[in-house]
Amino acid sequence: MSPIDRPTSDSAAVGALGRDASPTGRMLRLAWSRPSFKVGLIVFSTLLLAALVYPEISGIDPTKMNYRARLVPPIFLGDWTWAHPLGTDQLGRDVFVRCLVGLRYSVLIGLTTVLLMFVVGCGLGLVSGFKGGWIDTAIMRLTDAQLSIPMIILAISILGVSRPTVPAIILVLGLSGWPLYARVARSVTLAERGKEYIRGERVLGASDWRIMLLFVAPAVLPPIAFVAVLDVARMMIFESILGFLGLGVQPPTPTFGNIIADGRKYLINAWWIATMPGLFLLVTLTSLNLMGSAMESARNKVLKGGA
Amino acid sequence: MPAGEVILDVRDLSVSLEGSAAGQRLLEGVSFKLEAGEILGIIGEAGAGKTVLARTLVNGLSEPLRVSGGQVVYRSRDLIALPRKELARIRGNEIGYIGANPTGSLDPTVSIGQQILEKLRAVQPDLSKAEARERVLEVLAAVRIPAPATRFHEYPFQFSGGMMQRVMIVDALVTNPTFLVADNITQSLDVTVAAQIIRLIRELRERFSTAIVFISSSLPMVCDIADEILVMQGGRIAEKATPEAITGRPKHAYTQSLLERLPRIWGPEIEAPRTTTASDLLRVVDVAKTYRVRRKGSFAAYNDVQAVRGVSLTVGEGENFGIVGESGCGKSTLTRLLAGLEAPDRGKIEFQGKDLGSLKGSALVEMRRSFQLLLQDPYGSLPARMAVGRIIAEPLLIHRTCPKKEIRERVLAAMAEVGLDPALENQLTVGLSAGQRQRVSIARALVLEPKLLILDETLSALDPVEQSKLLELFARLQRDHGFTYIFISHDMALVRKVCHRIAVMYLGRVVELAANQSLFENPGHPYSRALLSAVPTLDDHPFKTRDHLLEGEPPSPVDIPRGCTFRSRCPIAVEACGETDPETVPWSSDSMVACHLAGAAGLGGPGDPGVRHEGESHAQSA
């Protein structure tokens, strides 16, 4: 079939052949076929594994001060000893281990936040799109309002005046992020709801809840979840910003934000304290974003009916 | 330009597909000549290479298609080999192109006048802005777009499909091209609109003396308009002949099969299906449905879209009932009301004597089992991730009418009944053909043991062979189970073939409700006649488009005119029509018509000589 000579039924037939049933499976396979996805996945899992394992097995305490080993430069500036690969800070704490521990918090907060946004946003979006009527209007007006509210100011005000704890950070970030999920979920639900097979189900006499849970949700949610990886990276950045402003997880627990904020004071003499953690974070986030973008374009391709 | 001059000489043209399926030929060794002022029709089924040919004629192929051999010689220059710069001087200027999708052919964000102007000035830079503008307005008027000076400034989305196709005709003709490629230009249009466009093309050809390559998959339409016809099959030319020769003495076997497969509508041997029905199954009394749509760009104003405005009809048990009409006539809304997907604002729908509106809860659910809707799109209407057996079991799981153990048995029985291989039970629907998918839909409806099946364009996506097989299946199911069918369709040929009684809808009302024979032989409403006159057929046509085809398009359902809603387009409207919407009155023994003039003198009552005369005079001339 040529790309321009395309009577609808035939092209659908051709497109249908050689497709396997699960769009999610197809998306995964397509994403996997991209080198950027593989690179991202490998780098990210390596870093994550290191974050989980290395601080434990190396026995280095990220908060333990060591005045004899203050301001040790990183390995490529010093004498190539592996004791402190990214150097030490003004208190002699190992920057590498501090980064790895920071990564734990960062990923923990990033993942949970996205999970929260996803559940709240998609749940509301699904109901909004499927039920329509006043429920829809109410939820959509709420997202409208929230998108034009400067959430960042609310967020830092909340964290600034109360004590920033991990749950508080997750709640604040999650609350500011759900409307986008609700909107996307709603628009795809609307599209799905308009499909013929949903009409068919209705004619058979299926209830709204049956249709929503058995058909709409499984069709609509995986593609959205697929792209949530990108948001994990975004939330990790927010977490580090909060940390940098002193509104994140409080010291002595190391986070990317507070490590860099600390190191900034020693920028002239020991630039690595501030820059190395940032580079570390940059590499982590790039690996996540490469993965996420590859997944996004795979999703778009599958949803458009190609591949 | 002297008549008889060859302006286009296509020599041994081949097009192939590059890339994965490399070497696949979509066109092979196509040669023909086009003379000045001639209309060359090209006919073929989907996949015959018609559109590829159309694009190649204007050197407009895009990846991965490539001309792999041959020439397209336009006045001694090969368009295929021409440098881009020289091509730009010819294409769009001396050569016009109109595609099948008028609504997507112009930039949606720029007014149509501006875009035609832009094109005209791009290919004829010497023209001053004022001259160009005048020319555009002139041609807009020539294609009979009402109020061209106003519509010049409107955007593509403000035009209906038919009007937009007129705009594209203007776009192609504004440069006064030597020849025009019209690729399936009526494909997306309703029959009466399509007939209007064809009539327009014929007129314009006289006026602009343009040669036209007219491509279509409708043989009657091509025969109607073309001087000479190319029959294409699988990328090759099967036959080239005049319309008379094609219809009278087809040489090629493929042409013969095309002719044989054409549905027949009129003719001495055509017999309308008849039935004797015992009792009423479904009674629809004066139902109406209005949708409120927020008027865009306003603070709190609403538009009332009157989709269905008081429809009454009765469907007898074991009957095949047809509902026909064009886009926007309200037949899909009526379908939703009939299927119980929505409740009417007023009126009632009675099924086996019980008012659906008064039923609640489980009684309603139970009642809904008795009538099932089969949908149009065989691909979209089945859930993608379910196995065939599970899909067919779904209604049983919803209604829990059947013990778990028996479900599989019932599913297999239903599959056998509709002719599905039991091996498909655990397969997904992906590999199934359109026909098989529709069988799955039918089986799914069958397990509930319904009485009434509503077929919403169910067969229109299928090719003629599949269509007739499914019709056989429907007939058999009717014999075995005593089913009643409601066919909702825009396809007059299909309705002619299977329906006992037919309702014609226009702007939310049934304007004529008649037995098959009465409607097709002696229609009472001017709209029915217009509809019938627009049906493309090679049969002896009792209703010439010349006499019955309408101008214009239906009014918007938001702004329904006072009086008879058909008045604005009615060729015979009188003053009284502006006062009240006509009641439905009997027309002949087995038909009802909503027209003030039905039965009035001189307008053709049953057996009126005026109507008869027309048919006869035509028969004599043919």
Next chain:
Amino acid sequence: MFILGFLCRRLFQGIVIIFLVTFLIFTLLRVVPGDPARLIVGGMAPDEVVAEKAKELGLHDPIPLQFVRYLGDLVQGDLGNSFIRPKSGASFGGSAYDDPTRGERAEVLGLIVDHLPLTLQLAALAILFSLLISLPLGIAGGLNPGRWQDRLAFFSGSIFVSVPNFWLGIVLSLLFSVKLGWLPSIGYKGFIYTVLPALVLAIEVAPFVIRTLTVSLAQVMQEEFIAIAPIRGLSRWRIVMAHALRNASVPVMNLFGIQLGTLLGGVLVVEYIFDYPGLGLLTINAVLQRDFPLIQGIAICISAIFVIINIIVDLAATAVDPRLEY
């Protein structure tokens, strides 16, 4: 007529949103622990002074009453006075509770009006920079899907979006001010001080523009009217410039409305890093000092700006694509 109705509706919605923001932030700041009166008079003041101050400010009244009072002032354009900042000069804090100048506190509205222009200048320059970066990348990527231009856009977008803005600010100031000495990076003593912060912001915004432009342009290029245009006789240049980009610009404009929050977040952080005396720095300091009236005022003011920008974006998008009007 359309414009008028549209403006009415949107302004009304805007007022609702601003009211909502006011209510949210007001309640929020009232329910958190901490005594504003104590904050104003200073830690050393005796309790009776604190109590007096609280009475003067009406802090013991029920919250709804306080809110109504605040709203009453708000509609008259009075956003109240800062808790901490004195009327003159930027210094604060050190003076004793009985220092007479302590009573003279800066008006919130005045503070905002003083700081806003610098932030607008920063934002404008940042948008200019980000367009300079993202237009070439995005257009090249969108016109050549699957080719190296597309990949370049993809990778640069992926890296830009992964850069933490505060870190980039530190690295750039280390590089350009400390090591190379090309650009100043701390404070504000002239236009040149805006360049480095704007660059950081631009890099934060650019990936969104690159991605959206690439995707929407590639999509528009697939449309029927683009495919048909050369056959109608239009040149490639005209097709891309007059039609493809025109259609692709609508999602980019919408993106701008949606990403305002990101831009604002960036402004806060960047101004903080570069000690750039704009609204962002004012906000952060207000939060860190718990200067409630100032936080409230800024939040209200910024949501008003958001509302206005969103209206402008929608009007611009409608001007380009009239379908949005319907």
